[in-house]
């Protein structure tokens with residue numbers, strides 16, 4: 107490997123890169139691109155975005171005095187080349203694995219990561235905060251935010267530009283325009299950027315008080331060095347935006363074209379470049395959701411589906427193939443997605459807002475103020491609930507049970523398997539008395555499935571799956587499989603467990619919960635959500651009926667800390683929520 111990357115070996119840090127002559131930098135970029143490909147073959151992960159900013163990454167570290175000059179990558183899924191150039195090359199093959207480098211920038215990981223990002227559109231706000239701190243403390247360093255054309259569709263970016271454009275603070279924003287979000291970029295801003303790429307000015311950024319440079323060819327090293335150098339050396343106050351045009355996935359080694367420009371890739375063979383994908387055992391929860399939604403939309407012509415820039419991740423790309431005019435991709439705009447759904451519901455439509463749990467956090471006030479307060483029947487399909495694996499803590503869907511179930515009038519369901527998800531989709535579509543949510547995890551949906559079974563569930567009714575007198579386990583959501591395995595394990599040790607699937611976090615099945623409490627010496631709740639979710643509701647319900655004197659209680663939730671990245675099985679073991687840990691916790695409780 108070393109012989110193939112002589113410059114990269116000589117210049118493993120930004121300090122050394124700055125010693126290289128500009129004439130050497132295109133070669134360094136080529137070596138860096140080869141290194142990103144070689145590492146990705148071993149690890150998989152976010153790929154296309156980094157491949158598109160290879161030259162930009164080299165140029166930034168050459169021109170600016172990082173880490174003294176602050177460099178913030180928006181989302182930072184494109185930061186693998188940055189990690190390689192900032193002293194983490196020796197660990198790049200550990201990325202996204204347990205104990206390895208994080209898949210996004212992280213303050214604890216490196217001084218070259220001055221701000222952690224992963225949820226999009228935060229970079230300009232954070233950079234402006236750093237620029238103001240610099241000005242207030244008499245500093246003279248540069249602050250640079252690199253934001254993609256997808257990320258800049260997020261409302262926060264505009265709030266930050268609105269603020270920055272009115273200030274004299276020096277701030278450099280680099281708009282990395284590759285015409286792509288995860289899917290092709292959407293919206294009027296994308297149309298405007300197309301015009302700017304053709305050199306048709308004035309730009310909306312100038313109207314907001316930014317100096318504007320570009321478009322600059324983001325793969326032309328000399329052009330990049332010149333533009334960045336001018337921004338660095340300029341004496342002018344206020345913010346500047348440099349519009350850099352790049353190609354997502356530039357230089358990828360794969361044969362077939364990919365509609366998402368290899369946004370994320372599995373591991374692949376470094377010689378043939380064939381992907382190493384495991385054969386699926388079952389459809390994913392996302393696929394089950396999409397198929398169920400299509401079936402529902404065939405019957406309800408008012409059903410419309412909304413995604414905030416995640417059509418493939420939420421399965422709405424499949425829905426859009428069947429119902430293109432009833433699918434809305436609003437860009438990275440979760441807040442707008444929620445209130446848009448509220449507006450649609452207020453006119454009698456049947457809106458389904460499909461958003462990852464972690465990203466719906468962005469739209470929380472909209473869920474409260476625009477949906478719940480008005481009791482509007484918006485259906486929330488909350489994907490990626492629970493631990494998500496390699497994307498780690500920034501992407502974990504830990505909090506939705508808490509933040510949705512605390513809202514008056516909100517119905518919250520969690521399916522244990524594919525069959526349950528089908529019925530919950532049907533339940534949500536049939537329910538029009540107010541808002542309703544169902545939350546389901548990343549990955550394959552286990553369980554015996556009957557694709558024709560689409561009967562809606564009775565609201566607030568769970569199910570008893572197994573009876574035993576020593577302990578009752580009340581499970582919510584997809585940990586049920588681990589719970590059943592734990593119950594079997596306990597049975598082998600002579601401990602008989604009742605197991606129930608609550609199905610609803612809200613409203614609770616009072617009869618079921620109370621019955622379990624009355625008839626078992628120990629009641630254990632299990633959920634793949636944070637403290638303050640399902641268990642809190644069960645506990646409050648039992649306390650209110652003085653039933654805690656009838657049973658002892660244990661809550662198995664995610665721990666009160668952020669769970670590190672790794673394979674989902676490793677994460678659930680770490681969180682104490684795999685079958686072994688559940689059985690162990692019950693045994694321990696019974697021996698107290």
Ligand SMILES: Cc1ncc(C[n+]2csc(CCOP(=O)(O)OP(=O)(O)O)c2C)c(N)n1
Pocket residue numbers: 155158181183184224225226253254255256257258282284286287288354414415416438440465468
């Ligand atoms: C708030 C939020 N919503 C959704 C996402 C998921 N997401 C990650 S990258 C991405 C696309 C970003 O596009 P762009 O900024 O243009 O970067 P590119 O991948 O094109 O380099 C999306 C939608 C996210 N990270 N944060």
Ligand SMILES: CC(=O)[C@@H](O)[C@H](O)COP(=O)(O)O
Pocket residue numbers: 152181183224288370419490494497548
């Ligand atoms: C960078 C980002 O936020 C997305 O690409 C995210 O990693 C997608 O996650 P899934 O792989 O679960 O769709």
Ligand SMILES: [Mg+2]
Pocket residue numbers: 254255256257282283284285286287
């Ligand atoms: Mg883009």
